[in-house]
Amino acid sequence: MTTAETSSNSWHSIDELATAVRSCTACGLHSTRTNAVPGSGSSKAEILIIGEGPGFNEDQQGLPFVGRSGKLLDELLAAIPLTREDVFITNVVKCRPPDNRDPLPDEVAACRPYLERQMELTDPKVVVTLGRVSMLRFHPKGKISEDHGKILEWEGRILFPLLHPAAGLRNPAIKRELQQDVLKLPEALRQAHGVSSVNNDDEINGEVDTSAPNSLVTQQDRKLNEDKEELEQENNNRPSSQTADAPIADGQLSEPLLKNETTKEEKGDRQLGIF
Numbered sequence: 001m002t003t004a005e006t007s008s009n010s011w012h013s014i015d016e017l018a019t020a021v022r023s024c025t026a027c028g029l030h031s032t033r034t035n036a037v038p039g040s041g042s043s044k045a046e047i048l049i050i051g052e053g054p055g056f057n058e059d060q061q062g063l064p065f066v067g068r069s070g071k072l073l074d075e076l077l078a079a080i081p082l083t084r085e086d087v088f089i090t091n092v093v094k095c096r097p098p099d100n101r102d103p104l105p106d107e108v109a110a111c112r113p114y115l116e117r118q119m120e121l122t123d124p125k126v127v128v129t130l131g132r133v134s135m136l137r138f139h140p141k142g143k144i145s146e147d148h149g150k151i152l153e154w155e156g157r158i159l160f161p162l163l164h165p166a167a168g169l170r171n172p173a174i175k176r177e178l179q180q181d182v183l184k185l186p187e188a189l190r191q192a193h194g195v196s197s198v199n200n201d202d203e204i205n206g207e208v209d210t211s212a213p214n215s216l217v218t219q220q221d222r223k224l225n226e227d228k229e230e231l232e233q234e235n236n237n238r239p240s241s242q243t244a245d246a247p248i249a250d251g252q253l254s255e256p257l258l259k260n261e262t263t264k265e266e267k268g269d270r271q272l273g274i275f
């Protein structure tokens with residue numbers, strides 16, 4: 001068994017790292033994978049997108065987000081508009097956990113050097129996390145139901161948590177949240193070009209919500225929050241059985257309700273779990 005930790009300094013490029021990932025045996029996931037999934041996209045991208053782990057289709061093809069979740073992710077990016085060539089996409093763990101279970105702590109730890117080196121090599125301005133588990137990697141005290149779509153600062157970069165696209169596939173209200181949130185990504189990128197020169201409490205673009213540490217709130221945020229409140233109000237006026245928020249609430253945006261998402265109809269889509 002090789003140790004990713006001890007080899008991380010020898011990965012001088014994204015391609016070298018990918019080669020190492022494909023032959024990695026640093027955790028037990030290597031024994032059940034078909035293909036490792038190092039990541040794809042531009043190594044010079046300013047936006048790094050991080051999911052939890054490969055699913056069935058990703059494991060088969062060795063590429064990230066190639067199932068229905070990936071199609072939705074493409075649609076979300078196109079709305080900005082961005083393509084996969086404008087970003088780099090990877091996962092917290094590079095090999096598929098069996099039965100789409102969550103990656104175990106020791107697996108996340110074993111794979112950590114790869115993600116950390118990818119961060120160094122791509123040096124992104126904005127880190128977009130997809131779902132809860134990925135967000136917690138950077139924002140351990142965060143709540144995905146509250147923090148998705150927020151522009152946060154993380155170690156001199158912008159952290160921009162999103163709900164997981166897989167959750168959007170099965171819940172139209174979550175999909176709408178995703179569609180609204182992703183529209184703030186250009187603003188996150190714009191702010192990222194100035195964030196490294198200010199502290200958490202510093203004012204950026206004249207507007208900082210001091211009630212939310214590390215949160216950079218803009219007029220666009222407020223407009224989207226107003227839209228969200230309108231949506232919530234709409235839902236409140238419906239019978240509870242038809243209310244989008246009733247099934248979503250906190251719990252449905254969090255990991256437990258999104259585990260084991262793979263069904264017969266959706267065998268290929270794993271990249272949910274998480275989030």
Ligand code: SF4
Binds near residue numbers: 030111112
């Ligand atoms: S999940 Fe990461 S650490 Fe584990 S075998 Fe795959 S590449 Fe190596």
